[in-house]
Amino acid sequence: LPFVTSNPDTFDNSYFKALLKWESKALEPDEAYFIPTDVTLVLDPGFRRLVQRFASDEAAFFAAWRRAYCKLVRIGV
Numbered sequence: 325l326p327f328v329t330s331n332p333d334t335f336d337n338s339y340f341k342a343l344l345k346w347e348s349k350a351l352e353p354d355e356a357y358f359i360p361t362d363v364t365l366v367l368d369p370g371f372r373r374l375v376q377r378f379a380s381d382e383a384a385f386f387a388a389w390r391r392a393y394c395k396l397v398r399i400g401v
Contacts, residue, residue, distance in 0.1 A: 328356045340379035 328338045342356040347366040365371040378385035 329354055337378050337382040337385045340375050340385065343375050344379050 328342045330338065339356075342351065343358070343362065343366045345351045346356065346358060346363070365375050378388070
């Protein structure tokens with residue numbers, strides 16, 4: 325399963341930071357595990373912009389997550 329192992333029970337932007345570390349080959353062994361769809365987020369230019377933004381600005385990640393979560397709740401998911 326894809327996850328960041330340093331603190332798996334914390335909800336923060338460490339996933340996005342780890343994706344950038346993976347791409348720069350700075351990820352330590354067992355620091356994080358990704359599947360191909362995770363890796364696509366840093367390889368695709370459009371998604372990469374979001375990964376960089378969320379990695380550097382946790383408040384922006386929380387705001388985007390909150391909007392998406394509220395939409396899901398409104399439609400009954």
